[in-house]
Amino acid sequence: MFDGLKDKLDSFRSDVEESADAEEADVDAEAEVDETEAEIDAEPAEPTTEDEAASDSEQTSDDDSEDSPSRLQRAKAFATGKVVLEEEDLEEPLWNLEMALLESDVEMGVAEAILDNVRSNLVGETKSQMASTGNLVQDALRDALVEVISVGQFDFEERIAEADKPVTIVFTGVNGVGKTTTIAKMARYLEERGYSSVLANGDTYRAGANEQIREHAEALGKRLIAHEQGGDPAAVIYDGVEYAEANDIDVVLGDTAGRLHTSSDLMAQLEKIDRVVDPDLTLFVDEAVAGQDAVERAQQFDDAAEIDGAVLTKADADSQGGAAISVAHVTGKPVLFLGTGQTYSDLERFDPEALVADLVD
Numbered sequence: 001m002f003d004g005l006k007d008k009l010d011s012f013r014s015d016v017e018e019s020a021d022a023e024e025a026d027v028d029a030e031a032e033v034d035e036t037e038a039e040i041d042a043e044p045a046e047p048t049t050e051d052e053a054a055s056d057s058e059q060t061s062d063d064d065s066e067d068s069p070s071r072l073q074r075a076k077a078f079a080t081g082k083v084v085l086e087e088e089d090l091e092e093p094l095w096n097l098e099m100a101l102l103e104s105d106v107e108m109g110v111a112e113a114i115l116d117n118v119r120s121n122l123v124g125e126t127k128s129q130m131a132s133t134g135n136l137v138q139d140a141l142r143d144a145l146v147e148v149i150s151v152g153q154f155d156f157e158e159r160i161a162e163a164d165k166p167v168t169i170v171f172t173g174v175n176g177v178g179k180t181t182t183i184a185k186m187a188r189y190l191e192e193r194g195y196s197s198v199l200a201n202g203d204t205y206r207a208g209a210n211e212q213i214r215e216h217a218e219a220l221g222k223r224l225i226a227h228e229q230g231g232d233p234a235a236v237i238y239d240g241v242e243y244a245e246a247n248d249i250d251v252v253l254g255d256t257a258g259r260l261h262t263s264s265d266l267m268a269q270l271e272k273i274d275r276v277v278d279p280d281l282t283l284f285v286d287e288a289v290a291g292q293d294a295v296e297r298a299q300q301f302d303d304a305a306e307i308d309g310a311v312l313t314k315a316d317a318d319s320q321g322g323a324a325i326s327v328a329h330v331t332g333k334p335v336l337f338l339g340t341g342q343t344y345s346d347l348e349r350f351d352p353e354a355l356v357a358d359l360v361d
C-alpha cells in the first residue's frame with residue numbers, strides 16, 4: 001500500500017541530506033578561510049594612514065555582506081558544533097518533493113500545504129553535526145503529513161457507542177467503487193465490536209443491485225430490506241430503520257444508487273434520504289486508486305449531501321496514496337476507513353499517525 005509514495009518521500013530525505021552535507025562542507029571551508037584571515041590579520045605591521053582608511057572601509061563592506069543575521073546565526077551555530085538548515089539548501093529538494101507529491105496524485109493545494117509545513121518545520125533548524133539530517137527531515141515530513149491527513153478525525157467507535165440506537169449510516173458514491181462490498185465489510189466490522197446491523201438497499205435504480213447486496217447479506221447472516229427496482233430509496237432506508245427499531249438492531253446500513261454525481265436526480269434522492277431518515281452518519285465511498293478523481297467526487301458529494309467522512313476502497317492496489325493524503329484536507333471531512341482487499345475482514349480504521357509512520361519511518 002502506497003509504496004510508490006513511500007519511495008518518493010525517501011528520496012526527499014536523501015535530497016536534503018545531500019544538500020545539507022554540501023552546505024556543511026562549505027561552512028567548513030569558510031571557517032578555514034576565516035581562521036587563515038585571522039592569522040594574517042594578527043601579523044604585526046604598522047599601517048600607513050592610507051592603509052588604515054582602506055582597511056576600515058573593507059571592514060565595513062564585509063560587515064554588510066557577510067555578517068547578515070543568517071550568516072551570523074550559522075557561524076554561531078557552527079562554533080557550537082551545529083549547522084543551520086537554510087531555505088536555499090531546501091529549495092531543490094522541496095521542488096523535487098512537490099513534483100513527487102503531484103506525481104502521486106496529491107491534490108495541488110494539499111501538496112502546497114505539505115510543502116509549507118515542511119519548510120517551516122525545517123528552515124532555521126539547527127542540527128548537531130553529529131545528528132543526522134535524515135532524522136530532522138523525517139520529523140518534519142511526519143508532522144507535515146499528519147497535520148494534513150488528520151483533518152476532521154473523530155472516534156468512529158465512540159460515535160457509534162454514544163448514538164441513540166438504531167444508528168443509521170448511509171453510504172454514497174458512484175457505481176463500481178466498492179460501495180456495496182464496503183457495506184458488507186462494515187456489517188462484519190460492527191459485529192466484531194458487538195453491534196447488530198441490518199442492510200437496506202437504497203439503490204433501487206440499478207438492475208441487479210438487490211441480488212448483489214442480498215448475496216452479501218446471506219453470506220453474513222444479516223437481514224436485507226429491499227423494495228422493487230424503481231422504488232423510493234428513502235422509503236427503503238426508512239423501512240430499514242423501522243425494522244431495526246422493532247427488532248432491537250443497533251445499526252442500519254443504507255446503500256444508495258451511485259449514478260453520476262452530476263445527476264440532479266441522484267442529488268434530489270440523497271436530499272430526500274437526508275430529510276426522511278436523517279442519518280446519523282453519511283459516508284462517502286470511493287476508490288483510493290482513483291486519486292484526484294476521488295477527491296473531486298468527495299467534494300461534489302459533500303456539496304450535494306453533506307458527508308461525515310470517507311471510506312477509500314482498493315487501498316491495497318494503490319501505490320500512490322494521493323486520495324488518502326488529499327481527501328480530508330480538501331473536504332474538511334476525515335477518511336475513516338480503508339478497504340484493503342476483497343474479503344469481509346479487509347476494512348481498516350484509517351489511522352493518520354500509523355499511516356504516516358509507515359510512509360516516513
Ligand SMILES: Nc1nc2c(ncn2[C@@H]2O[C@H](COP(=O)(O)OP(=O)(O)OP(=O)(O)O)[C@@H](O)[C@H]2O)c(=O)[nH]1
Pocket residue numbers: 174175176177178179180181182212258313314315316317338339340341342346
Ligand atoms: N482489491 C480490492 N477490491 C475491492 C475492495 N472493495 C471492493 N472491491 C472490489 O471491487 C468490485 C466492486 O465492488 P462493489 O461493491 O460491487 O462496487 P459498488 O460500488 O457497490 O458498485 P455498485 O454496486 O455498482 O454501486 C468488487 O469486485 C469488489 O470485490 C478493496 O478494498 N480492495
